[in-house]
Ligand SMILES: Nc1nc2c(ncn2[C@@H]2O[C@H](COP(=O)(O)OP(=O)(O)OP(=O)(O)O)[C@@H](O)[C@H]2O)c(=O)[nH]1
């Protein structure tokens with residue numbers, strides 16, 4: 514479903530009024546439109562389902578014999594993304610995503626892995642769900658169950674308000690297929706993710 518920019522503008526104007534400010538004053542008069550444009554950008558991923566994101570980034574390399582023979586784990590580390598917590602609409606920042614998969618017959622373009630992480634971040638999210646969404650999409654595109662995602666990040670709802678823990682990071686891991694069932698594979702993933 515596409516973001517309704519006009520409705521966002523109207524409601525941001527209402528929020529400015531509810532905060533007791535004057536939405537028509539010089540500094541605020543363009544704010545509803547700016548926020549609507551910002552939301553279009555930062556919530557782009559809300560326009561698409563996981564299946565649609567998989568379809569968008571479905572280009573893989575599989576004809577090359579050297580690719581077909583590549584059966585070793587691929588790890589793409591420290592993909593920096595932003596996201597937004599669905600509880601407070603607050604920013605998740607300093608997010609680093611590490612994605613691993615065990616290729617079967619397909620190899621993904623590395624930039625596509627980062628594009629998938631970016632797009633999944635551009636939704637109202639929970640950190641745990643960012644991991645499971647990325648794992649689901651990578652699994653579809655790569656045609657393998659064997660996917661792992663490790664995420665660390667700061668939540669501004671925990672640093673700039675409420676409990677105010679600035680140094681506190683959250684680490685979540687999502688293990689699928691053999692990353693979950695095979696302790697050696699799980700350990701190898703954590704070892705490579707930690708380098
Ligand atoms: N599991 C999980 N929790 C999150 C995430 N982002 C924010 N939260 C938490 O969601 C919870 C919402 O709790 P509530 O008690 O409903 O909201 P609140 O009264 O504002 O809570 P405080 O933050 O404790 O002041 C808080 O504990 C947040 O820290 C996330 O990505 N994953």
Ligand SMILES: [Zn+2]
Nearest residue numbers: 598600601670
């Ligand atoms: Zn929050």
